[in-house]
Amino acid sequence: MADFDSRENRKKEVIGIVGAGISGLLACKYCLSKGFDPIVFESESGVGGVWSKTIGSTKLQTPKPLYQFSDYPWPDSVTELFPHQQTVLEYIESYACHFDLARHIQFNSKVLSLSYDEDDNDDSSGDLWGEPFSSSSNKGKWNVNVQHSTPTLSTQVYVVDFVIVCVGRFSQIPNIPQFLGNKGPEAFEGEVIHSMDYSKMDPKTAANFVKGKHVAVVGFQKSGIDIAMECSTVNGIERPCTVVVRTPHWNLPDFSPWGLHLGYLYMNRFSELMVHKPGEGLLLSLLATTLSPLRWAFSKFVESYIKRKNRLAQHGMVPEHSFLNDLSSCSLSVLPDGFYDRVEQRSIKLIKKVEIVGFCKEGILLKGQAEPIKSDLVILATGFRGIDKLKHIFESPKYQEFIAGLDDSAAVPLYRECIHPGIPQLAIIGFSESTTNLYTSEIRCRWLAELLDGKFKLPSVKMMEKDIAEWDKYKKRYSYNKYYRGSCIAALHVWHNDQLCKDMGWNPKRKKGFWAEWFEPYGPMDYTG
Incomplete structure (x- = not known):
């Protein structure tokens, strides 16, 4: 990807972001840091994603030092190691306020569908990611069909250069067990x-x-x-x-x-x-x-x-x-x-x-x-059909099939857990899991921003597909079969982050000293700066 001529020219690149949960806010923040023009579509009236509609007694599942923004630590007033839902939501809201992200968010705006204007004309996926991302060289545009519920119910189509889908796995479409006969x-x-x-x-x-x-x-x-x-x-x-x-x-x-x-x-x-x-x-x-x-x-x-x-x-x-x-x-x-x-x-x-x-x-x-x-x-409490939610946001049957994967419905095949090799000018952030999803989403958003900024280029589609297959093989090897979702990197999050760091030209070894580097836990603050 090539660098842009100037920051003023950069503003021509409009990034459409679906969702204002943690991943959507991070995507917005890091796109802004590179001079892009993000517009975030959020179906609810506030930020926070699943944390805005979570059971009131729910607590954070990882200690708060492992679940924080790298450039915005928890306030000293939060003394609990595992804060409650409302405290987590307030922390996310304060992050959005601190970086003035709300002005880029359209609340009460549900994305009904996404369509790429060359769906039917482009049969070769081999070079979809081969050209630099810029308004002059993009092959097509994404049409984002949005339903606004305030002040009156209306729909509008937004044309953007790149889309970042941040809808997550655990919302909207519930997984309702199916039973035979009249036993529903x-x-x-x-x-x-x-x-x-x-x-x-x-x-x-x-x-x-x-x-x-x-x-x-x-x-x-x-x-x-x-x-x-x-x-x-x-x-x-x-x-x-x-x-x-x-x-x-x-x-x-x-x-x-x-x-x-x-x-x-x-x-x-x-x-x-x-x-x-x-x-x-x-x-x-x-x-x-x-x-x-x-x-x-x-x-x-x-x-x-x-x-x-x-x-x-x-x-x-x-x-x-x-x-x-x-x-x-x-x-x-x-x-x-x-x-x-x-x-x-x-x-x-x-x-x-x-x-x-x-x-x-x-x-x-x-x-x-x-x-x-x-x-x-x-x-x-039977979970969600996250892949169905993600799949049906695309108008194109071809892209729906890509999202569903090849061999089962558990995994969305994403390179670096962000990019589908066959879908151009689009990234998916926050759909895969780790021991601390905020930390994982943040480094991926930084990686994506560097990619869009032209700091590195993606490998060929063939090489990306090979890498996806290798990661899927690992996940199946260590996951409990009944709960294989094809999206969890919890036991290898440092290795995954190393790959992102190398792509961005960063030193993957982030700690000082032999003992710290090999034996101390890695967390968000290791990736500041």
Whole structure:
């Protein structure tokens, strides 16, 4: 990519950004830093993305030093290690205010579709990314079809030079299980909602909604756990909340197993020597194989702490897979304080290792069990269909097929977790996961800004596809099969960041001294400047 003639000329390049969550704000900020003209389309009335409509009792899942903007640290007034939802949202809002990003955001503006003006004419994807990004050399433009809901309902098409999609995985299209015959939610006389609907309620409304009801929560990821805690707080042991658990996970009681910060086990450069990596050479491959017993020992070390602290054996909740599998699948969460105390007090009832086969008049039907779980309200904490949301934003069937991937619906094939080789002048940020998504999104936004600024060029489409395939092979190797999503780099985030740094011409080794470089956890502040 070539440099532009002047900052004034640079302003001709309009960047359309979909979403004003964390990734959208970061994309806007770093595009501005390079002199581009970003316009952000946000369907809600404020910034924050999922944090603006998250369950009120939800806390940050990683310690706040690992979840902060590299150039805007948490204020000293926030003393909690795991701040609550409202505190996180206020931090994100203050970031947007500090960098004056709101003036670039169109709120209450939903992107209905994206279309590229050469969809039907360009059959060769081999050189889509081969030319510099500038208004004079771009092959086409993106048309962003936007529905504005204020002051009146209207639609408008915006023509932009580049699009950055920052819609995330966990919103908008709920994953509703499908059942055969007449065993769907319509067979149930009570009410069925998705965790997304519950999350939209303010705490008082949510408490009134579940009060006095026999609630069954389906799912044992973070939303399901938080909802169960809130229901048990409201209804107590008189009407215990039933949680249907298909697969137990290694949910952390805290971030310091046996007093050792988890970052010293899994978030430093040394820990990544123990796993095979995409693009590794012979030496690194031999090291990963040689150190595999240590990898096993690290996982068992953490598992022993979780089993003891959470009393998993007592509750029949010991997972069948390893802690590393959960980490590599981004299937971990930090348990709310006192969760298993509530189980022992019987205000939460766990139905373990079962599969739902449908609904009946009284409640939920379980495989192999004659009696249903009798309920007044069923809350499905069953995740989201993130790929469907992303796919259907494109008008082109060809691009929809690209987004869906080749072999399954779990992975969007993205180079550097940002660029689809077959879709020109477009990036996707914030769709893949790590142990700390803010930190991951920020370095990718910086990488993208440098790419658009002409600091480096992408390799050929063939080379990008090869790299994507190597990363997918790694993810499948270490992820727990049932929860493979093809988007998690948690166990290799330093290696991933090294690649981004090398592309940008930065020194990937960001710490001072041998010990710090190899054994101290890597975090956002290592990438300042």
